[in-house]
Amino acid sequence: MVRELSWQWHILILLQIVSLSFQLNHEFVPEREDLFSDCTDKPGFQNIDKIADLSQFVRKRNKNGGIDIHGNITMKWDVQPSDRVSVEVGILKLEKGTWKPTVFKGVDKDFCKSFYDKNTIYYPHSTEHVINKEEVKDKCVNIPGTVLIVEPFQLKILINYAVPLTPGRHKALIIYTAFDKANVKRPNEICMEIIGDIVKG
Template identity: 30%
Template sequence: MYQTLLILFVALAITWATDYNALIEDQGIYVQCSEAPAGSLGPHDGFNLDNMEMNMEPEGIYVSGNMTVKLNFSLSDRISARFSVMHYERGTWQPTMFNLHSANFCEVMFDEDQYWFKYWFKHIRNREEVREKCLKVKDTVLVYNEFLMVLQLENVNTSNLQGRYKAVITLEAFDEHDVRRPTSFCVEIRGDLERFQRCYICVQDTTPLQTV
C-alpha cells in the first residue's frame, strides 16, 4: 500500500512540475507588429535602443544599459498599455487567457504589485525622472541596472502550452478630452514554448541485486 502511495505521489509531483522554456525567434527580441493599426511606431521608432544591451543566453536574457524615448506626447496625456499573448493555431493567431491592461500606465508603472514593475520597471535606476516624464517626453533616458530576464514558465498546471506564440505590447496616448492620439506604439516578441520536466522528488531503487 505504502509503495503504491509513494509511486502515486511521485507521479503527481512530476505532473505538477511541468515547465516551459521560451525560445525567442529574433536576436533583437522586439520586432514590428504584424497587425499594427495605422500610425503605429515600431521598436526602433518609439525608442532609441543603441545603448541597450540584450544578450540571449541559455539561462535567459541579460539586460543592461539604457534606452531613450523617441515618443513625443503631452505630459497631460494618459497612456494606455496592453500586453497580450497570442497562440498560432491552424494558420492564424488566436487570443489566449494571458492578458494585461493598464488604462493609466504612468500611475502604475512603479506599483510593486503590478507585473509591469516586477518584471521590468523595478530595474530602472533613475526612477524619479521616469516617474515624472513616464514614456511621454522625447529624449527621456531610462537607465537600467543589469538584470536577468528568465525565459521560463514554472509549475504550470494548465493543459499543454507547447507551440508558437507572440506577445504583443501596445502603448496608446489619449489627450485631456480622452481622444486617442493618431500615433501609437506596437511591438511583438515571437517565439516557441518548449516543454520540459524536472524531477523534484527522485526515488532511488535500493533493492539489492540478486545473484544467480
Template identity: 30%
Template sequence: MYFLSIVFFIVIFVRGLQGSTFEYLFDDPELFRKCSNQPENVLSIDELFDTSELHRFMDNDIINMSGNLSVASTWKIKQTDRIMVHISAYHWEVGAWQPTIYNIIIQDACKAFNDPQNYFYVYLTKHIINKDTMMEKCIYYPGTKYFLEPHDIRFNITSYGLPFHGRYKVEFKIDV
C-alpha cells in the same frame, strides 16, 4: 473503481489549484519587432524609444540586457494624457498566430511602472538604475534616458488552468 475515479479527480483538481509555472524560452535576441498589418500612424518600439544603446546578448535561451534607452522625439504626448497598455498572447497553430485567452489591459502604465506588485515593475522598472526619473517623468518627455543594470530576461508564468505548450508571441499595444 468508483473510489479510484474520485481520488484521481481530487488529485487533478488540487494540481490545478496549485498551478504550474512555465518559463518562456526565447528563440531570438531581438525582442521587439514591428507589428504587421498596422495603420501608418502606429509607431513601433524603435520609433517610440531610441534603443541604439540597448545591448542584448543571447546565451542559449536566456537574453541578457544592459545599456540604456531614451524616449524618442516621435513620442508626442502631454503629461495629462493617460498611457494604456494592451498585452495579448498568441499561440502558433496550423501555420498562423492564433489569439489566446491570455490578455491584460493596464489602464495607467505610469502607475504600473512604479508598482512593485505589477508585472511591468518586475520585468522592467526593477532593472532601471534611475528609478526616481521613471517615477517623476514616466515616459512622457522625449530625450529622457533610462539606464538599465545588466540582467537576464526570464519570463515565467504561473497558470491555474490549461498547461502551455508550443510557441507563443506577445504583442504590446500602447494607447494614449
C-alpha cells in the same frame, strides 16, 4: 515601466506571471535576442523605434538560453507629457499557419500610475533594474528625452501552471495608445510583437 520601462517589458512581465508560488514547467524562448518585431497585422501603427531609442540598450542571448540585458533607453514618443497612456497586451498562438488569440489578454488604461509600485507583479523583472529610478520616477513614455539606465541582469521567461498557455509558437502583441486631455486618441499608436516558443522546462 519606470513607467517607461513597461513599454517594452510589460508583455514579458505578463508572460512571467511566473515564479511567484507555483512550480515552473515551461519557458518562453524569444525568437530574436533583441526581442521586438514590428506588428505584421496592424497597418498604420508605428513601431518600437518611434517610442524609444534602443541603440544603447543591449540584449544578447547567453549560453543558458536567457537574455542578458543592460544599457540605456531614451524615450522619444511624439505625444504630450499630459497625455494618458493605455497599454493593451495579448498573447496569440500559431495554429495551422494562423495566429489565434488565447485567453491571455489585458488592458491597463492608465499604466503610468502604477509602474513604480513595488507590489506589482512586474516590478522585480523591470523597474527594479532601473538604477536611476529616483531621477525619472515622475516621468513616463510620453516624455521624450527621459533616459532609463538599466543595470545588467538576465531575463529568462518562465511560465507556471497557473498560466493557460501550452507549448508551441506564440507571440505577444503589445499596443501603446496616448489620449489627450479631452480623452481623444492620438493617431500615432505604437505596436510591437515578441515572437517565440513555449517549451517544456
